[in-house]
Amino acid sequence: xxxxxxxxxxxxxxxxxAGASDQPAAxxxxxxxxxxxxxxxxxxxxxxxxAVPSAMSSNVPPPSPNGLEAIQNLLTEQWETLQEKHAFQxxxxxxxxxxxxxxxxxxxxxxxxxxxxxxxxxxxxxxELAGKPFPLxxxxxxxxxxEPPVTGKIKSVENGRVLIVNDNxxxxxxxxxxxxxxxxxxxxxxxxxxxxxxxxxxxTLVGREAKAWTTGMVNQSYPGxxxxxxxxxx
Numbered sequence: 001x002x003x004x005x006x007x008x009x010x011x012x013x014x015x016x017x018a019g020a021s022d023q024p025a026a027x028x029x030x031x032x033x034x035x036x037x038x039x040x041x042x043x044x045x046x047x048x049x050x051a052v053p054s055a056m057s058s059n060v061p062p063p064s065p066n067g068l069e070a071i072q073n074l075l076t077e078q079w080e081t082l083q084e085k086h087a088f089q090x091x092x093x094x095x096x097x098x099x100x101x102x103x104x105x106x107x108x109x110x111x112x113x114x115x116x117x118x119x120x121x122x123x124x125x126x127x128e129l130a131g132k133p134f135p136l137x138x139x140x141x142x143x144x145x146x147e148p149p150v151t152g153k154i155k156s157v158e159n160g161r162v163l164i165v166n167d168n169x170x171x172x173x174x175x176x177x178x179x180x181x182x183x184x185x186x187x188x189x190x191x192x193x194x195x196x197x198x199x200x201x202x203x204t205l206v207g208r209e210a211k212a213w214t215t216g217m218v219n220q221s222y223p224g225x226x227x228x229x230x231x232x233x234x
Contacts, residue, residue: 068095071130075100078129083107086122088114089187091141091215099135105215108187110143110229143213143229150180150212150226154205154233160184162201162231163223164210171222179223182212182231190231198233209234 072095075082079090089107093100104122106112119140127133152166161183169178184190190198198205212228219225 068097068100068134071095071134072100075102075126075129082122082125082129085125086118088122099137101137103139103141105141105143105229110187110189113142114140141216148211148213148232150182150210150214150228152178152210154208154210155179157201157203157205160201162205162210164212165223176222180212180218181223181225182210182214182228183226184231185215185227185229188227188229188231190233192233205233 072093076090076093083089087107087109088104091103091105093102095101106114119138123136123138126136150164150166152164152169154162155165156163158181161181164180164182166178170176171178184201190201192198211232211234212226213230214226214228217226
């Protein structure tokens with residue numbers, strides 16, 4: 001009897017062990033049920049702050065020099081269209097590592113003063129042609145407000161140009177007088193002291209005093225050669 005009782009105890013103990021192994025294991029601490037429980041907070045706890053996106057740096061590097069040079073070439077190719085629309089003449093354009101440098105002047109009415117709105121509209125068209133904004137340093141050159149760079153007496157006339165010689169100024173370090181062959185730009189004008197247009201450049205001008213406001217471009221020969229926006233004959 002004692003032997004049978006011991007066998008029954010062993011069977012009962014082994015059955016309890018088997019039953020225990022069939023029970024589901026305890027959920028690990030990172031299981032969904034555990035996470036849900038651990039994430040619960042009191043109703044008066046502060047809610048987490050919303051994420052703040054990082055601000056983009058304002059120091060955006062400019063396009064590569066090659067990119068700016070390509071933009072410069074594109075604008076130069078399209079200049080006739082720009083000039084017709086905005087009445088600006090291109091004086092100077094080149095590109096550096098940082099920007100396209102451009103100087104323009106009024107075309108046609110050479111002494112008009114462009115408004116800020118006109119200049120902004122012109123810049124907007126430049127950006128549209130380029131397909132995007134780009135670093136631009138734009139200056140507007142205005143004619144005839146300062147003293148004329150070329151003054152003197154007309155000594156000769158040739159091929160639609162006048163030779164203006166200033167005997168009171170020397171040509172650099174030489175003993176030669178300052179002298180320039182001066183023609184008119186496509187939109188230039190020649191007038192007398194009363195503002196009346198002089199339509200013919202001929203020998204009747206020889207011996208008269210003249211003042212010329214040039215485009216700023218000079219061929220450094222002697223006499224120098226330049227183009228004027230305005231010539232006033234005394």
